[in-house]
Amino acid sequence: MITASSLRTRGRARWMMRLSSLALVVLVSACSSAAKPRFDLTNVTGHLPDLKFQLTADNGKTMTAKDFRGKVVMMYFGYTHCPDVCPLTMTRMHVVLQQLGKQADGIRLLFVSVDPARDTVPVLHQYVTAFDKHDVGLTGAPAQIRALAKRYRAAFDRGKVQKDGGYEVNHSAAIYIFDGKGHARVLATPATSNKDLEHDLRLLLKGA
Template identity: 50%
Template sequence: MLRHITLALFALAVLGGCHQQQTWKLKNVRHLLPDLKFTMQRAGDDKTVTAADYRGKTVLLYFGYTHCPDICPTTLARLRAVLHGLGADAAKVQVLFVSVDPQRDDDATLAQYVHAFDPAFDGLRGSPAQLAALAKRYRVGYTKQGNEPDGGYTMSHSSAVFIFDRAGHARLLGDETAPVDAFDADLKQLLAG
């Protein structure tokens, strides 16, 4: 009996040693952030969509605005490069760009902006309450900066890219400084899991 228990424990130890732990290049936020949940309008068709509409795809969620002078276009260009690096697996990933400036980012403007980076990207806009709820859910800050005489202004906003698995669970967090190959390596692991 003791011999059988010893053999069983040895087998478990060997099998446990064969199981490799995932290592991530981006920040692992599993169990630290809530699941993907929202209701917003999709730019281009102004259709109401929810997080459930994106189940089955790995989602990259980014907050920004179309008049952003630097960080937003740079980040969206990098996300396009990330998808390019995934090859055929890019079809399993959805980039969602949430406007923090719904006052200026109307349906047509937002659709044109995100589709200029990649036709597969979805731009999302919502009411001030919907935007505030989604931003609060993921601890994203955004504020209007300066009222210029011509009515112009900028938006200060967080620059994180939130990555959710196919079931909508928060998994990883990247930012505008994370290398494209770090995104690609982690997304390949996530898609394979």
């Protein structure tokens, strides 16, 4: 015989089951959120392709993305004749790498030239080694450089040739950062603080 009391008991039981289920969902969600790294920079995980290229390094050897597996990679498009933003960015990266101390050995900064006509291998080598031992200069045919820039939505355009034959190259200034498996993870800009950049690099070095 079903009584009002038994109905109330069943109602409470269903309510407790729903409450328990809701608590479980909240707990799982909280654990999932806690498992995700809290990057200070723009998180581009899953939004940009993995690191992939075949270019000539500043040591004269052909290198690909596979040569940097196991390293956290920062990639920057610039050129050696750049009057301001490039040397400032390279200097900032050097400061951050110094702050990381011995951990910096797990990082490589790839300086991809958007001016391959002037940035020959010797010129690139002299340029990048003047900033930091963890820097690698990369150059190649114009088509190769454009294809790589397009892959990561970077832009550059050569300005008008001046009377002395010189010219500037307008280019985007983002720093693309990849984890040890070559996955694009975060994006830095000239406005990024050294503290935020160092924070995210440490996370990636730990395998985040």
